[in-house]
Amino acid sequence: MTQGQSRQAEILVVGGGIIGCATALALARRGHTVRILERAEPGGLATHAAAGILGPMNETDRPGPFLDLMRQSLALYPDFVSGLIEETGLSPDLALDGILAVAPRASDRALLERRLAWQRPIDPSVTLLSAPEARALEPSLTGDFDSALWYPKEGHVFAPRLIKALLGALSRRSVPLEQGVTVSRIERNPSGTLSVTDQAGNVREAQAVVLAAGAALSAIDIPGPPVRIHPVNGQILAVRSPGSFYRRVVFYPPHGYFVPKKDGTVVIGATEERIGARTRVTPAGLLEFLAPLAPIAPEILGHPLHHTWSGLRPCSEDALPVLGPLAACPGLFVAGGHYRNGILLAPVTGEILADMVTGLATPMARAFSPERFGRPSPEQFF
Numbered sequence: 001m002t003q004g005q006s007r008q009a010e011i012l013v014v015g016g017g018i019i020g021c022a023t024a025l026a027l028a029r030r031g032h033t034v035r036i037l038e039r040a041e042p043g044g045l046a047t048h049a050a051a052g053i054l055g056p057m058n059e060t061d062r063p064g065p066f067l068d069l070m071r072q073s074l075a076l077y078p079d080f081v082s083g084l085i086e087e088t089g090l091s092p093d094l095a096l097d098g099i100l101a102v103a104p105r106a107s108d109r110a111l112l113e114r115r116l117a118w119q120r121p122i123d124p125s126v127t128l129l130s131a132p133e134a135r136a137l138e139p140s141l142t143g144d145f146d147s148a149l150w151y152p153k154e155g156h157v158f159a160p161r162l163i164k165a166l167l168g169a170l171s172r173r174s175v176p177l178e179q180g181v182t183v184s185r186i187e188r189n190p191s192g193t194l195s196v197t198d199q200a201g202n203v204r205e206a207q208a209v210v211l212a213a214g215a216a217l218s219a220i221d222i223p224g225p226p227v228r229i230h231p232v233n234g235q236i237l238a239v240r241s242p243g244s245f246y247r248r249v250v251f252y253p254p255h256g257y258f259v260p261k262k263d264g265t266v267v268i269g270a271t272e273e274r275i276g277a278r279t280r281v282t283p284a285g286l287l288e289f290l291a292p293l294a295p296i297a298p299e300i301l302g303h304p305l306h307h308t309w310s311g312l313r314p315c316s317e318d319a320l321p322v323l324g325p326l327a328a329c330p331g332l333f334v335a336g337g338h339y340r341n342g343i344l345l346a347p348v349t350g351e352i353l354a355d356m357v358t359g360l361a362t363p364m365a366r367a368f369s370p371e372r373f374g375r376p377s378p379e380q381f382f
């Protein structure tokens with residue numbers, strides 16, 4: 001496209017990560033004409049780095065709209081994945097075979113008991129297990145620990161395969177994904193359409209735009225107050241494991257986890273570093289989550305290192321997702337700030353954004369409006 005050239009109005013999704021792709025697919029399935037603009041590799045900032053854990057209960061310390069959103073998305077996962085397999089033949093290895101959250105010492109058990117007290121009424125399947133009971137579910141927990149919470153309905157997915165399947169489904173529906181397009185500015189035209197300008201000066205006209213640019217979203221110039229999303233670097237690694245010694249996702253304090261994948265690797269993570277828009281992997285970073293694992297599952301540290309990497313989680317001002325229309329620019333929607341849970345939240349985000357763009361009511365998304373930062377009202381928070 002040449003400078004100043006304009007194209008027939010359609011819905012443009014800025015960013016081809018898990019959130020942009022899930023949103024584009026939900027829109028395409030409803031018959032909309034949609035196009036994704038992606039500056040580099042789809043999902044290259046965060047999606048490819050993710051451990052793929054689908055674990056709502058470990059991600060918040062209270063009931064409320066955020067937990068409801070995550071649980072709703074988890075409930076959508078089986079159909080979301082079977083739809084992708086049907087359309088593409090590609091499986092993202094969904095495994096909903098349970099998550100354990102370990103208390104290493106007796107003094108840590110009080111925290112698990114507090115969680116059990118508010119979580120059990122929401123999901124009666126959550127159980128507090130003794131160490132031998134937890135070891136029966138996860139034999140790799142050969143070290144010393146006190147107890148564990150058991151979430152039998154949660155699990156994980158292979159994030160790089162998930163986005164591959166999404167891209168396959170989009171391609172089968174002939175949804176164009178333009179790579180090498182860095183969107184720099186969005187404006188509203190007097191006619192009511194939106195103009196999307198890229199760094200090369202090309203202008204695309206759109207009927208609606210969904211901003212799904214992950215940790216780089218704030219760099220795009222938009223009308224009205226900016227949407228503040230900052231990057232949080234996560235260092236993470238994988239080891240090669242023998243046989244099926246590792247079976248379930250395990251969380252351990254202060255913020256470590258391991259995730260056994262079907263390809264024979266075990267993913268272990270992760271750091272949380274606010275160091276700007278750059279990634280890094282350091283021995284000190286890896287030690288942060290490997291050292292507390294040694295007493296709980298010592299064998300894991302003896303396996304061959306397969307790969308280390310890092311990615312940038314997109315975090316909003318209150319660390320909650322930002323979903324919805326921008327009052328200062330009708331037709332412009334935000335799908336961002338998914339922080340630690342973008343893989344989990346992709347199915348529900350796609351459906352919510354497709355509802356919003358279509359003009360349908362989305363009561364579930366009220367607490368996540370981008371307007372909460374400009375004009376906070378108490379009932380929008382919990």
Ligand SMILES: Cc1cc2nc3c(=O)[nH]c(=O)nc-3n(C[C@H](O)[C@H](O)[C@H](O)COP(=O)(O)OP(=O)(O)OC[C@H]3O[C@@H](n4cnc5c(N)ncnc54)[C@H](O)[C@@H]3O)c2cc1C
Pocket residue numbers: 014015016017018019020037038039040041042043044045046047048049050051052053054181182183184212213214215216217220233234235236269270310311312313314335336337338339340341342343344345
């Ligand atoms: C180490 C680590 C572990 C994680 N583990 C989990 C987990 O276990 N479970 C979970 O649910 N989540 C996890 N996450 C979080 C999850 O990866 C993110 O929340 C999610 O990937 C965000 O998706 P996104 O599409 O918003 O962003 P991204 O995947 O970053 O995609 C944004 C896309 O927008 C493109 N883009 C940016 N700017 C522009 C522009 N100006 N123009 C055009 N394109 C642009 C980028 O190139 C990128 O492809 C983890 C993240 C990290 C880093």
